[in-house]
Amino acid sequence: MLISALADVSGTPAATIKYYVREGLLPAGTREGGNRTSYDDSHLHRLRLIRALLEVGKLSIGSVSAVLEALDDERPIAETFETAQNALSRDAVPGVSEPGAESYERADGVIERAGWAHCGDNVGRRIVAQTIDAFAKAGHPLTDDYLDRYAEAAATVASADLDAVGAIADRADRTELMVVGTVLGDTLSLGLRRIAQAHRTAERNLR
Numbered sequence: 001m002l003i004s005a006l007a008d009v010s011g012t013p014a015a016t017i018k019y020y021v022r023e024g025l026l027p028a029g030t031r032e033g034g035n036r037t038s039y040d041d042s043h044l045h046r047l048r049l050i051r052a053l054l055e056v057g058k059l060s061i062g063s064v065s066a067v068l069e070a071l072d073d074e075r076p077i078a079e080t081f082e083t084a085q086n087a088l089s090r091d092a093v094p095g096v097s098e099p100g101a102e103s104y105e106r107a108d109g110v111i112e113r114a115g116w117a118h119c120g121d122n123v124g125r126r127i128v129a130q131t132i133d134a135f136a137k138a139g140h141p142l143t144d145d146y147l148d149r150y151a152e153a154a155a156t157v158a159s160a161d162l163d164a165v166g167a168i169a170d171r172a173d174r175t176e177l178m179v180v181g182t183v184l185g186d187t188l189s190l191g192l193r194r195i196a197q198a199h200r201t202a203e204r205n206l207r
Contacts, residue, residue, distance in 0.1 A: 003029070006039045010047045017047065023061055025050050025068060049180070057183035067179055077175050084182040086123050099129035106132050109144065114151040161185060 007014045020026040026046055029037035046068075053064045070083040099107075107128040111119050119125060128147075135142050161181050168174040 001039050003037060003039065006043060006047070010044055010051075012047055012051065020047070020050055023065065025061070025065060049176070052180065053183055056187050058187075059183065067183070071176060071179060074172075074175075077171075077178055080175050081178050081182065084179040099126065099133040103129040103133040103136070106142075106144075106147070110147045110151050113144075113148055114155065157185070157189060 003014050021028050029039040053059045067084050070080040165174050165178050
């Protein structure tokens with residue numbers, strides 16, 4: 001298909017498609033006679049992935065580039081997963097001050113009580129510490145029970161993610177779902193949490 005058809009099918013302006021090509025996010029099309037360039041379904045698939053990462057996942061162009069590069073390099077799933085986590089986390093909490101030692105200790109306590117291993121250098125540890133810090137500075141320090149219940153919910157969500165990934169036989173599709181689930185799963189969790197909060201508030205008749 002020509003770029004005009006790709007734009008129509010994807011709902012993405014031709015100028016934006018050309019920009020993604022220039023930035024290395026989208027592979028160039030196949031040059032034909034004259035100034036004609038053709039694209040295929042692989043371009044449409046990649047374009048939809050790019051837009052999902054940018055528009056729903058709220059990643060920066062640089063982070064999307066890092067995630068797609070990891071996918072294209074066919075790295076081990078664990079490495080690709082780590083790249084996606086780092087990209088999402090970098091864009092989710094930009095410019096936040098370094099947490100204090102006490103907040104890191106409390107984050108480590110949550111990890112230890114949950115029985116999670118191999119998490120010492122995970123970017124999530126810093127995010128948890130930052131959040132604990134922010135709650136305390138806002139005058140609402142979190143209790144261990146509150147943190148542990150969040151950890152329990154997170155473990156349930158992580159199991160759902162990996163169950164979905166494990167059900168896919170094709171390695172490329174499995175890796176892509178791991179990345180997409182990491183980036184878009186946070187947005188899904190946010191939406192469901194909002195709904196659940198509204199439901200529980202009404203259910204408990206809080207005033």
